[in-house]
Amino acid sequence: MRSLDEARDVCERHHPGLCGALSDISLAEREAPGGPVLGMFRKFGGPGLLVPAEFGGQGVDALAASRVVRAMSSYSPSLGAATTMHHYTTATLFSLAKRAGRLTPAQLDLLADIAPADLIVASGWAEGRPGANIVVPAATARATEGGYLVNGGKKPCSLARSMDLLTASVALPADGAQTLALLLVPAGSPGISVHRFWLSDVLAGAESHEVRLTDVFVPADMVIRTEPDAPDRLDDLQTTGFAWFEMLATSVYVGAAGNLVEQALTRGRGSVTDRLQAALQLESAVALVEGAARALDDGLAGDAAVSAVLVARYAAQQALREAADMAAELLGGIAFMRSPDIAYLIAAVRPLAYHPPSRTAMAEALVDYFAGRPLRLA
Numbered sequence: 001m002r003s004l005d006e007a008r009d010v011c012e013r014h015h016p017g018l019c020g021a022l023s024d025i026s027l028a029e030r031e032a033p034g035g036p037v038l039g040m041f042r043k044f045g046g047p048g049l050l051v052p053a054e055f056g057g058q059g060v061d062a063l064a065a066s067r068v069v070r071a072m073s074s075y076s077p078s079l080g081a082a083t084t085m086h087h088y089t090t091a092t093l094f095s096l097a098k099r100a101g102r103l104t105p106a107q108l109d110l111l112a113d114i115a116p117a118d119l120i121v122a123s124g125w126a127e128g129r130p131g132a133n134i135v136v137p138a139a140t141a142r143a144t145e146g147g148y149l150v151n152g153g154k155k156p157c158s159l160a161r162s163m164d165l166l167t168a169s170v171a172l173p174a175d176g177a178q179t180l181a182l183l184l185v186p187a188g189s190p191g192i193s194v195h196r197f198w199l200s201d202v203l204a205g206a207e208s209h210e211v212r213l214t215d216v217f218v219p220a221d222m223v224i225r226t227e228p229d230a231p232d233r234l235d236d237l238q239t240t241g242f243a244w245f246e247m248l249a250t251s252v253y254v255g256a257a258g259n260l261v262e263q264a265l266t267r268g269r270g271s272v273t274d275r276l277q278a279a280l281q282l283e284s285a286v287a288l289v290e291g292a293a294r295a296l297d298d299g300l301a302g303d304a305a306v307s308a309v310l311v312a313r314y315a316a317q318q319a320l321r322e323a324a325d326m327a328a329e330l331l332g333g334i335a336f337m338r339s340p341d342i343a344y345l346i347a348a349v350r351p352l353a354y355h356p357p358s359r360t361a362m363a364e365a366l367v368d369y370f371a372g373r374p375l376r377l378a
Helices: 002-014 020-021 027-033 038-042 062-075 077-097 104-112 236-268 271-297 302-331 333-339 340-354 359-370
Strands: 121-124 139-145 148-159 165-173 177-186 192-193 209-219 223-225
Touching: 002 020, 002 062, 002 236, 002 271, 020 038, 020 062, 027 077, 027 340, 038 077, 062 148, 062 236, 077 104, 077 148, 077 236, 077 340, 121 333, 139 177, 139 209, 139 333, 148 165, 148 177, 177 209, 236 271, 236 302, 236 340, 271 302, 302 333, 302 340, 302 359, 333 340
Parallel strands: 121 165, 139 165
Antiparallel strands: 139 148, 148 209, 165 177, 177 223, 192 209
């Protein structure tokens, strides 16, 4: 399939041999808990994709990153889902590194190790808790000599067992109130523990478990503060991270659906008009994501960037369901019975709807934004 071949070519250019290595093992092996895909991601230099060249990485743009994630996800949705958390976090942190004084020398030194050492970064930012604002962190901190003691956690937290560095949002005490901050914490720090949380077979290879922090000491120079105008608004750190996350996360599911549509087109089953319909739905999702990526590359930022990627995500969400359903129907009942991969990929397309914020949670906020009011997150 042309668009998927193009994405795989980009992946091969930046991670030579990765696609071939993934295709050499079965989908069941790629998606299994404790499977080999995250080790392969590290082996083929995945952690440095979005790290700028001056920090030893490849420094690709948003469009190339979306294609790499889509290509990986066409082989292993679990790999795409897990590494999206690494990629959007590194993209966010290094975007801040470009701004004078935004990060401390100690923070920059830590980030400088990511690409050369192939360190994997997990994200403990927003959590999809029912009824909770996703901007509000689940972890809290109290001041102590030289820094903070942090308590709380994140569930699910992808890359929980493979991470070398954890980034976690936390509420910090400040002048009798609380402010939001981001912490940089080595995964081996005393007080960090991992507990099984993800029980579904779908995306089980992403290591999305619970990470708990119990009196974890974080030095003061490993804290990145935010200064939002209002508790439900986003500042520079959050808008950058949010836009990258939504764009890359959507790319994961475009890749998973692309695998199914590619099979349907290759086998030539059903009418040409039905095959076209499946391809049209998939290609519309590709265009939506790549349009959002190009906008980020062109400098779109702030509320405009967040709204643009949310529009792309929610529209793609519907298109991908229809593409996957039509492709599965075209492949037919015998193929469904003989290969567990088809049922798995149908299921693997669905979790895009579960990533925060959900379409229903953001309905009023987006309608208000389209009407000219500021964007506020639910």
